[in-house]
Amino acid sequence: MNITQNIIHIAAQILGVPPTALDAGTTREQIAQWDSVRNLNLILAIEQQLGIEFGDQEIMAMASIGEIAAAAVKRGAAE
Amino acid sequence: MRRRCHYTAPRLVQALDAVGVTPGRSVYAHFDLAALGIPEEVLLGVDLFTVVHKAMRDAIGERDTLVTPAFSYSFVKQEAYDPATTPCRVGAFGERFRQCAGVVRSMDPIFSSAAAGPRAAGLFANLPRDCFGDGSLFRRLEEEDAIILLAGARFQHITALHAVEQEMAVPYRYRKLFCGEVRHPEGCRREAWIYNARLMDDRCLHDFSRLEKICRDRGLLAEQQVGLGMVAAVSLRDLFQTARQEFGGDPWFLARGPADDPIEIERQRLPPRVFSTMLSHNASMREIVETLQPLPRDLVSDGMDAATDCLKKITPMTVHQYPSGTPCFTWTVPERWACHRAALMDENGKEIFATNDHPLHVLSYSLPFSGVVGREELFRHLHSYPDRPDRIPFIFKPYERDWGLCCQDAVKRTLTNDTYRVKIDTETSCWTMKVGEIFLPGDREETFLFAAHLCHPYAANDDLSGVAVLIDLARELARRPRRRFSYRFLVGPETIGSAAWLSHNRTVWPTIKSGLFLEMLGSACPHSFQLSAAGNSVLDTLGNMMVEKETGAWIAPYLMVIKNDERMFNGPGIGIPMASLSRRQKNGLPFPEYHTDADLPDAIHWDNLEASRDLVGRIVDELETGDLPVACFEGELFCAGVPGFDYGQFGYPLAHGSPFLDGLHTVRMLARRGDAGFPFDTIRDALQYLHQQGFIRFLDKGRLA
Numbered sequence: 001m002n003i004t005q006n007i008i009h010i011a012a013q014i015l016g017v018p019p020t021a022l023d024a025g026t027t028r029e030q031i032a033q034w035d036s037v038r039n040l041n042l043i044l045a046i047e048q049q050l051g052i053e054f055g056d057q058e059i060m061a062m063a064s065i066g067e068i069a070a071a072a073v074k075r076g077a078a079e
Numbered sequence: 080m081r082r083r084c085h086y087t088a089p090r091l092v093q094a095l096d097a098v099g100v101t102p103g104r105s106v107y108a109h110f111d112l113a114a115l116g117i118p119e120e121v122l123l124g125v126d127l128f129t130v131v132h133k134a135m136r137d138a139i140g141e142r143d144t145l146v147t148p149a150f151s152y153s154f155v156k157q158e159a160y161d162p163a164t165t166p167c168r169v170g171a172f173g174e175r176f177r178q179c180a181g182v183v184r185s186m187d188p189i190f191s192s193a194a195a196g197p198r199a200a201g202l203f204a205n206l207p208r209d210c211f212g213d214g215s216l217f218r219r220l221e222e223e224d225a226i227i228l229l230a231g232a233r234f235q236h237i238t239a240l241h242a243v244e245q246e247m248a249v250p251y252r253y254r255k256l257f258c259g260e261v262r263h264p265e266g267c268r269r270e271a272w273i274y275n276a277r278l279m280d281d282r283c284l285h286d287f288s289r290l291e292k293i294c295r296d297r298g299l300l301a302e303q304q305v306g307l308g309m310v311a312a313v314s315l316r317d318l319f320q321t322a323r324q325e326f327g328g329d330p331w332f333l334a335r336g337p338a339d340d341p342i343e344i345e346r347q348r349l350p351p352r353v354f355s356t357m358l359s360h361n362a363s364m365r366e367i368v369e370t371l372q373p374l375p376r377d378l379v380s381d382g383m384d385a386a387t388d389c390l391k392k393i394t395p396m397t398v399h400q401y402p403s404g405t406p407c408f409t410w411t412v413p414e415r416w417a418c419h420r421a422a423l424m425d426e427n428g429k430e431i432f433a434t435n436d437h438p439l440h441v442l443s444y445s446l447p448f449s450g451v452v453g454r455e456e457l458f459r460h461l462h463s464y465p466d467r468p469d470r471i472p473f474i475f476k477p478y479e480r481d482w483g484l485c486c487q488d489a490v491k492r493t494l495t496n497d498t499y500r501v502k503i504d505t506e507t508s509c510w511t512m513k514v515g516e517i518f519l520p521g522d523r524e525e526t527f528l529f530a531a532h533l534c535h536p537y538a539a540n541d542d543l544s545g546v547a548v549l550i551d552l553a554r555e556l557a558r559r560p561r562r563r564f565s566y567r568f569l570v571g572p573e574t575i576g577s578a579a580w581l582s583h584n585r586t587v588w589p590t591i592k593s594g595l596f597l598e599m600l601g602s603a604c605p606h607s608f609q610l611s612a613a614g615n616s617v618l619d620t621l622g623n624m625m626v627e628k629e630t631g632a633w634i635a636p637y638l639m640v641i642k643n644d645e646r647m648f649n650g651p652g653i654g655i656p657m658a659s660l661s662r663r664q665k666n667g668l669p670f671p672e673y674h675t676d677a678d679l680p681d682a683i684h685w686d687n688l689e690a691s692r693d694l695v696g697r698i699v700d701e702l703e704t705g706d707l708p709v710a711c712f713e714g715e716l717f718c719a720g721v722p723g724f725d726y727g728q729f730g731y732p733l734a735h736g737s738p739f740l741d742g743l744h745t746v747r748m749l750a751r752r753g754d755a756g757f758p759f760d761t762i763r764d765a766l767q768y769l770h771q772q773g774f775i776r777f778l779d780k781g782r783l784a
Contacts, residue, residue: 035171036110037127037171037175038171040121041127056307059116059117059307060114
């Protein structure tokens with residue numbers, strides 16, 4: 001499982017949507033359930049499961065699955 | 080690894096306190112929970128909403144009211160609104176908060192809010208159906224000087240400012256009507272709400288940055304850093320007052336700009352369709368009908384503008400313009416509507432019918448729609464006349480938000496597939512509704528008004544026949560060098576046109592003694608004359624007199640023949656008696672082609688149209704040339720005091736006529752009084768005698784003809 005698929009798997013659980021509803025291009029605006037509370041829970045879950053910590057600016061800027069995956073790789077997560 | 084947090088709940092409470100969120104005032108709070116970062120309590124397993132909600136409660140106390148946006152935009156999205164179940168579409172806090180125990184949600188189907196606290200129910204009680212208008216939630220919050228709180232949210236998010244925009248009638252927004260269903264505890268109810276919508280142009284996007292700077296510079300905006308973001312607060316009263324002051328110098332103060340004329344903005348977005356329609360100055364009634372019939376004269380439309388412009392060029396007409404959203408009594412001027420194309424196709428895209436075949440195949444004022452629908456769903460939006468299966472209906476729903484197609488019922492019956500493709504390409508825009516008025520002043524201020532509507536696309540008898548008679552009469556009267564009475568002629572969109580003109584011309588109401596509405600005058604049947612609500616106005620009497628001589632004519636009380644613009648004039652608070660002249664069948668449809676594609680010039684009985692024109696001409700002639708007696712006595716005349724007065728012959732007729740010795744009723748009209756009227760000669764002789772004795776004077780002439 002690559003990093004994008006991994007993040008899709010985590011996001012599907014946190015957001016309560018099927019993984020098939022998500023891909024690298026999926027943005028926050030496209031998923032009604034992806035509100036700020038779930039976004040925070042998603043970030044914390046990714047950090048915990050991948051053993052990384054996002055920077056403050058990254059947290060504010062990440063708005064899609066692809067951006068989260070790219071930031072996670074930048075923070076040392078395996079691709 | 081232990082993650083680093085950005086703030087703590089106590090710090091949030093401290094910041095709220097520092098910006099002024101303290102017990103004693105209601106708070107309208109906008110949240111962007113992500114903007115503040117991660118609170119320590121979340122890392123300890125507490126839910127983010129719970130952390131922030133508790134901090135809010137700690138700050139304002141249990142005895143004060145917390146209100147948050149819970150906007151659903153339901154009516155804008157053509158959805159029903161159920162305050163209990165419809166999700167909040169503006170953030171996680173509002174969505175969670177609205178579901179908490181003890182929280183109530185307003186019934187606004189577009190900009191609902193959720194509130195908890197002692198004033199919550201009162202703030203939401205009996206809201207006007209106008210999201211940002213007088214008495215709206217935001218105006219109520221201003222009255223009690225609530226605080227606007229921005230917890231991570233930006234100044235740009237202060238929705239309440241739209242209330243000031245509406246109050247100041249900013250040019251880049253207009254009052255737009257939205258309709259839909261709202262679920263109340265007692266059941267679903269169809270409602271219409273006004274939202275002061277912005278024009279669909281980037282220049283009209285809201286931009287509160289200038290107001291933000293002013294508030295900050297004046298120390299009205301208290302701010303505290305919390306985590307990664309800011310918590311800020313401003314008194315709603317101060318905010319509104321500051322905005323109002325700044326609006327004085329710049330109506331575009333809260334918009335991105337640059338400023339431009341709103342109609343010009345809409346003209347650029349949706350250029351008007353140009354028609355080459357022209358009328359010669361002496362166009363006959365037939366030419367008027369035949370020329371204007373092919374125009375798409377929907378309520379507010381390019382076709383209506385073209386038709387009005389044609390009429391303006393052949394008469395001394397003033398065209399009044401009422402912008403979309405203008406309140407007219409309880410009505411609202413609609414937007415301009417245009418249909419580019421509409422079609423019904425089968426699943427494979429094969430066209431079954433389209434507006435190319437006939438423009439009436441689309442519901443007038445249909446919303447745009449594109450998609451595949453089941454037959455049952457299609458039939459909810461597909462209009463036909465089962466009793467006239469070969470005709471395409473003319474259906475209009477300018478005040479409902481719905482999509483729709485129209486077709487022959489014979490075609491509808493062939494639609495047996497499970498699914499169909501619908502493509503409706505329509506647009507609306509902020510525009511001006513046109514109402515044409517021809518005012519012909521006379522020697523006397525007392526005025527008689529004639530009205531006809533112009534807004535039935537592609538139709539001839541309903542409604543151009545009435546327009547043609549009205550225009551022909553107006554032209555003839557305008558040519559007269561002198562008129563005894565004054566006359567007004569109104570041509571515009573049905574009902575809303577009358578509402579707009581009346582609501583903007585209150586000062587002339589007292590001068591209008593009565594009116595006559597004209598329509599369907601090219602039908603085969605004899606005249607039908609409907610009395611005004613009062614039933615005893617000058618034109619009631621005159622119309623009655625002229626029509627009753629006609630074989631087969633139908634004279635009926637108010638609303639027993641037609642229901643149209645006369646309702647506005649006769650309505651409460653206005654009380655201008657307006658009768659109606661038409662030619663409609665007594666039973667069933669007004670005329671066979673009514674509201675169908677068959678209402679064409681070919682179906683007009685031109686001789687009948689001419690006869691109707693002659694009839695209204697005779698009405699006006701009686702007004703202009705009839706003898707107008709005025710009583711020189713008060714109360715009932717003491718006949719024994721009139722030397723030689725034959726009380727036995729004249730007393731009874733005079734008693735019936737004397738209330739109308741007012742200079743508006745001619746001698747012929749006075750002879751109409753009493754149960755069966757009186758011989759004209761009797762009335763004439765009585766009045767002549769009283770005139771000789773000085774009890775009567777005649778206006779204009781001074782003697783009987």
